[in-house]
Amino acid sequence: MELMPINEQIIRYRRLAIEYFQKAAWNQMLALENYRENNLLAAERFAQLSFEDQMLATEYAELADAEAELYSELD
Numbered sequence: 001m002e003l004m005p006i007n008e009q010i011i012r013y014r015r016l017a018i019e020y021f022q023k024a025a026w027n028q029m030l031a032l033e034n035y036r037e038n039n040l041l042a043a044e045r046f047a048q049l050s051f052e053d054q055m056l057a058t059e060y061a062e063l064a065d066a067e068a069e070l071y072s073e074l075d
Contacts, residue, residue, distance in 0.1 A: 006071045013064035020057035024050045 031046035 006067055006074075010064050010067045010071065013060045013067060017057045017060035017064060020053045020060060024053035024057060027053060 027046045027050035031043045031050060034040075034043035034046060
């Protein structure tokens with residue numbers, strides 16, 4: 001990964017977190033829709049994708065928090 005100013009790194013991690021939270025929400029909606037249509041295999045798959053996206057989003061949010069803490073300590 002290329003070196004970038006820490007502010008930009010924080011913003012990049014926050015954007016990635018948002019992107020994955022949005023994907024998680026979309027996949028959760030698709031899971032619910034498939035569940036209503038009694039398509040349980042698809043519902044389960046979308047629920048799993050939602051969970052995975054939510055975990056990635058949380059990871060990026062935690063990275064952003066760690067970078068922000070580091071940045072504040074350097075100031």
